[in-house]
Amino acid sequence: MDLSKLTNRYHVRLLDRTDIETILSLCRKNSLYYQFCPPAASEQTIIHDMEALPPNKDLSDKYYFGFFEDDSLIAVMDLIAAFPDEKTAFIGFFMTDTSVQNRGIGSKIIEELCSFLRTTGFSRVRLGWVKGNPQAQHFWHKCGFAETGVSYDTGAYTVIVAQRAI
Ligand SMILES: CC(C)(COP(=O)(O)OP(=O)(O)OC[C@H]1O[C@@H](n2cnc3c(N)ncnc32)[C@H](O)[C@@H]1OP(=O)(O)O)[C@@H](O)C(=O)NCCC(=O)NCCS
Secondary structure: OOHHHOOOOOEEEEOOHHHHHHHHHHHHOOHHHHHHOOOOOOHHHHHHHHHOOOOOOOHHHEEEEEEEEOOEEEEEEEEEOOOOOOOEEEEEEEEEOHHHOOOOHHHHHHHHHHHHHHHHOOOEEEEEEEOOOHHHHHHHHHOOOEEEEEEEEOOOOEEEEEEEEO
């Protein structure tokens, strides 16, 4: 996928280990998220997220990337193409910088992402949020995602699986 076509409002690029400090500083401000989804962000958890893959997927379908306004990182996304099936894209993680939150920026990015994924050939987007996280639940409902009825228990928290046709 050519991520540069996702939006013309931000510079979008894959993130790597040289970006860890910047990613960490964005994540650490989002304390509510980590209350529901421990452990707290650290260099190790960011490296883990950069490399994490669902079953039977390889790195060719993994996009861990950032949205930059000028040189500032304003959002991070982890996207897996064609998971759990060929027509579905899976958002593993999406977070905006607290300095830009509640201004419609996150939902606009998701709209642009869904349009981009539709033109790329996908029919739906799937994701999960931690049960009880009011911010995540409100945000994904606002973006048109609905619960699939599937949830799973990680031991530390329960994940609600949601999906949207695009
Ligand atoms: C969820 C998140 C991506 C939204 O980004 P954003 O740029 O603020 O998005 P928007 O401004 O488009 O929408 C935010 C919505 O969440 C609502 N919201 C914010 N904090 C909330 C809270 N504590 N409880 C309930 N709703 C909340 C806002 O009121 C707004 O909804 P509204 O427009 O209906 O009023 C951002 O808050 C974030 O990064 N949170 C931490 C990570 C996370 O939870 N990611 C999603 C799960 S992977």
